[in-house]
Amino acid sequence: MKIGLVGLGKMGSNLAQNMMDNGHEVVGFDLNKDFVKEVAGFGAEAATSLEDLLSKLPSPKIVWLMLPAGKPTESTVATLTEVLSAGDYIVDGGNSFWQNSVEDAKKAEAKGINFFDCGTSGGQSGARHDGNFMIGGTSAEAFETLKPIFEGIAQKNGYLYTGAAGSGHYLKMVHNGIEYGMMEAIGEGFDVLEHSDFDYDNEAVAQLWNSGSVVRSWLMELAQEAFSKDANLEEIRGTMHSSGEGKWTLQEALNQEVPVPVISLALMMRYRSMENDTFTGKVVSALRNGFGGHAVDKIK
Numbered sequence: 001m002k003i004g005l006v007g008l009g010k011m012g013s014n015l016a017q018n019m020m021d022n023g024h025e026v027v028g029f030d031l032n033k034d035f036v037k038e039v040a041g042f043g044a045e046a047a048t049s050l051e052d053l054l055s056k057l058p059s060p061k062i063v064w065l066m067l068p069a070g071k072p073t074e075s076t077v078a079t080l081t082e083v084l085s086a087g088d089y090i091v092d093g094g095n096s097f098w099q100n101s102v103e104d105a106k107k108a109e110a111k112g113i114n115f116f117d118c119g120t121s122g123g124q125s126g127a128r129h130d131g132n133f134m135i136g137g138t139s140a141e142a143f144e145t146l147k148p149i150f151e152g153i154a155q156k157n158g159y160l161y162t163g164a165a166g167s168g169h170y171l172k173m174v175h176n177g178i179e180y181g182m183m184e185a186i187g188e189g190f191d192v193l194e195h196s197d198f199d200y201d202n203e204a205v206a207q208l209w210n211s212g213s214v215v216r217s218w219l220m221e222l223a224q225e226a227f228s229k230d231a232n233l234e235e236i237r238g239t240m241h242s243s244g245e246g247k248w249t250l251q252e253a254l255n256q257e258v259p260v261p262v263i264s265l266a267l268m269m270r271y272r273s274m275e276n277d278t279f280t281g282k283v284v285s286a287l288r289n290g291f292g293g294h295a296v297d298k299i300k
Contacts, residue, residue: 086112119172238281
């Protein structure tokens with residue numbers, strides 16, 4: 001299958017390689033020409049513009065977006081809705097707000113274009129191998145065309161067609177809200193150890209807890225990796241940046257009158273970390289860098 005991939009940053013580049021490893025052809029475009037050149041070096045076909053990318057795709061065209069949420073995604077979807085034909089496909093693989101995906105789908109489907117919102121989890125390593133995908137969109141029948149792609153790029157049982165447009169990004173939003181709470185709890189636990197009377201080896205503790213304990217997880221593995229590089233995380237600040245999905249989860253919970261105290265406090269602690277340094281913040285910052293390549297603020 002030949003896929004047009006728009007957005008070749010950290011996630012897009014890895015996803016392109018994953019697709020090609022699984023027998024698909026990729027035509028790649030990004031406003032950053034260096035990104036296009038890099039992906040071409042992996043075997044993708046380079047496109048010089050969105051129009052050029054579309055000209056290289058057979059029908060039905062499949063255009064997969066890995067762009068930042070908001071204006072970059074919305075403007076590209078609007079353009080594609082104007083130039084694609086009935087039966088073509090748009091897959092939004094970024095972290096778009098689910099209500100935007102609902103509206104994008106309405107506009108696309110009014111012209112017969114299939115629209116799918118795909119929540120992508122697993123960080124850069126998941127994009128590269130055995131990812132996790134939550135997919136809402138036009139219909140289960142239309143999804144059958146895309147299914148062979150996900151069969152290859154996802155881990156076993158690592159993709160799910162969730163139903164109506166918007167449901168994929170809604171599920172990813174809640175997933176990220178849970179992620180906020182889990183990372184906050186890990187950070188707070190190590191903060192208690194840091195302030196105790198005992199001299200714990202953080203790396204050894206993370207390794208121990210990830211070896212058969214109830215809290216074993218990829219996040220704990222990432223904690224061990226971070227501590228192996230910087231035993232007390234002295235090289236980074238504890239500022240915990242947020243991409244917005246935790247806030248969206250909280251807002252939706254408030255709309256539905258569903259109590260989510262853990263997610264709520266985890267989000268508040270993200271905001272708290274922007275004012276003063278905390279060890280909790282250091283741990284969560286290191287974890288975000290580990291799974292998603294998110295930037296950390298170094299102590300100068």
